[in-house]
Amino acid sequence: MLRMSGFSFAQARDPQHAVELFAGSDQAAWLAGGTDLLPAIKLKVQQPKLLIGLGQALPRTFEEQGGELVLGAGLRLSDLARRGPEPLAEAAASIAGPQIRAMGTLGGNVMLDTRCRFYNQSAHWREALGGCLKASGDICHVTGAPKSCVASQCADTIPALLVLGARLRLLSVEGPRELSLAEFLRYDGLRPHAVRPGELLTHVILPQRGGVGASAKLRPRGSIDFPLISMSAWARLEGPEARIEELRVAIGATNPQPKVLPGIEAYIGQPLDEERIQAIAEAAWMRTRPQGSLAGDVAWRRQVTRVFVARLLRRLRSQHQEIA
Ligand SMILES: Cc1cc2nc3c(=O)[nH]c(=O)nc-3n(C[C@H](O)[C@H](O)[C@H](O)COP(=O)(O)OP(=O)(O)OC[C@H]3O[C@@H](n4cnc5c(N)ncnc54)[C@H](O)[C@@H]3O)c2cc1C
Ligand code: SF4
Numbered sequence: 001m002l003r004m005s006g007f008s009f010a011q012a013r014d015p016q017h018a019v020e021l022f023a024g025s026d027q028a029a030w031l032a033g034g035t036d037l038l039p040a041i042k043l044k045v046q047q048p049k050l051l052i053g054l055g056q057a058l059p060r061t062f063e064e065q066g067g068e069l070v071l072g073a074g075l076r077l078s079d080l081a082r083r084g085p086e087p088l089a090e091a092a093a094s095i096a097g098p099q100i101r102a103m104g105t106l107g108g109n110v111m112l113d114t115r116c117r118f119y120n121q122s123a124h125w126r127e128a129l130g131g132c133l134k135a136s137g138d139i140c141h142v143t144g145a146p147k148s149c150v151a152s153q154c155a156d157t158i159p160a161l162l163v164l165g166a167r168l169r170l171l172s173v174e175g176p177r178e179l180s181l182a183e184f185l186r187y188d189g190l191r192p193h194a195v196r197p198g199e200l201l202t203h204v205i206l207p208q209r210g211g212v213g214a215s216a217k218l219r220p221r222g223s224i225d226f227p228l229i230s231m232s233a234w235a236r237l238e239g240p241e242a243r244i245e246e247l248r249v250a251i252g253a254t255n256p257q258p259k260v261l262p263g264i265e266a267y268i269g270q271p272l273d274e275e276r277i278q279a280i281a282e283a284a285w286m287r288t289r290p291q292g293s294l295a296g297d298v299a300w301r302r303q304v305t306r307v308f309v310a311r312l313l314r315r316l317r318s319q320h321q322e323i324a
Helices: 016-021 037-042 079-083 086-095 099-102 106-110 123-129 157-163 275-289 298-323
Strands: 008-011 027-030 050-051 062-065 066-074 167-172 173-179 200-206 212-218 230-236 243-252
Touching: 016 027, 027 079, 027 157, 062 200, 066 230, 079 099, 079 106, 079 230, 086 157, 086 212, 086 230, 106 157, 106 173, 106 200, 157 212, 157 230, 157 243, 212 298, 230 298, 243 298, 275 298
Parallel strands: 008 050, 027 050
Antiparallel strands: 062 066, 066 200, 167 173, 167 200, 212 230, 230 243
16 A cells, blocks of 8 residues: 655645745645645655645636636636636546546646656655656666656646647745746756746636637547647638638647647648648657657657647638638
8 A cells, every 4th residue: 555654734725825835845845636746645756744735725717817818727627628718628628537637726737747657656666676867866767868857748738728828827925927838848857847946826828819729639548547649739710711820739748848839830821721731740740759758659659649630630620610
C-alpha cells in the first residue's frame, strides 16, 4: 500500500488569503481538486509539508470582460466540458474519467507537472533504477544523457488554450501579473512553468471568440488515460470555400513544451481544402518529434500526429460548412 507522508493543512478563504498563507514557505503546495497532487504525494514525487486548500478560494466563473472570456481557475473540468468554448470543452471532456473531471480544476490542469514513465512510479520503483534527473539521480533514462529532462507536458487543456491565445492571471504577495500561456510554457521537464514560488493561478483569459474548434487525443484507454498525443485546432473560416482567415493547431504530450505549429500563416486567404489539409498534416509530421518519456512507439505517435491533424482540419471545415 502507498502511504502519504505527513503534512499540515490550511484552508484558504480567498486568493489573497491563499498567497499570504503560502508566503515565506519553501515547502508548501496548492491543493485544488487534488486529483494529481495527492497521487503524487503517495508516489513521493512531491513531498510538501504544508498543503493550502483552494477548494472555496478560487473563482469558478465564466465572465465576459471587454470582449474577452475570463475563466476562474477553480472551474471544474466537468463545467468546462459542459460550458467551455471549443476546442477547450472537447479537450476537458477527454481528461481522465467522470469522477476526476468532477474534482479536477482548470488551474490544476494548467499547472500540471510534466510526466514520464521513469518518474511517475512509486519511490521503490524509482530507487531500484537509481533515480533520474527529476528524482535524485544524475541521468535521464530517456535520452541516456546527464543534461536535460524531456518529461512530457500532458495537460490536455494546454493545446486548446494555446490555439485560443490564452493569457494567465497570477497572484502573489507582490500583487497580480499576467503573461501569455506561450510565455509560461518552457522546454524543461524539471521546471516546465515560468512561475515564481508562491504564485497562484487565479484566471485564464481567452481573447479569441467565435470561430470553429476541435480537439483530439491518443491514449491507451479512451475512458481514463493520460494522452500519448494531445492536440487542438481552432480557425476562423470564410465563405463556401472555407477560406482561412485564421488557423492554429497546437500539439502536446510529445515533449516538455506544447507548441503552436509554425508556418500555417502561409495558408491565410486560401481555402481549407483537401490539398491544404494534407500539406498542413505533413508539416505537423515533419515538425513533431515525440520523446520516449511516454509509453508507445515514438514513430507510431509521430504518424498519428499527421493523421489526427488531417482529421481535425476536416472537422473544422465541416463545422464551418454547417454554420455557414
Ligand atoms: C487516473 C487519472 C487520469 C488522469 N488523466 C488525465 C488526462 O487524461 N489528462 C490530463 O490533463 N490530466 C489527467 N489527470 C490529472 C489530473 O486529474 C488533471 O490534470 C486535473 O485537471 C488536475 O487538477 P486538480 O485541481 O485536481 O489539481 P491538483 O492535483 O490539486 O494540483 C495539480 C498541481 O497544480 C498545482 N495547482 C493547482 N491549482 C493551482 C493554482 N490555482 N495555481 C497554482 N498552482 C496550482 C498544485 O499545487 C499541483 O502541483 C489524471 C489523473 C488521474 C488520477
Ligand atoms: S525524461 Fe529523463 S530525467 Fe525526465 S523524468 Fe524521465 S527519465 Fe527522468
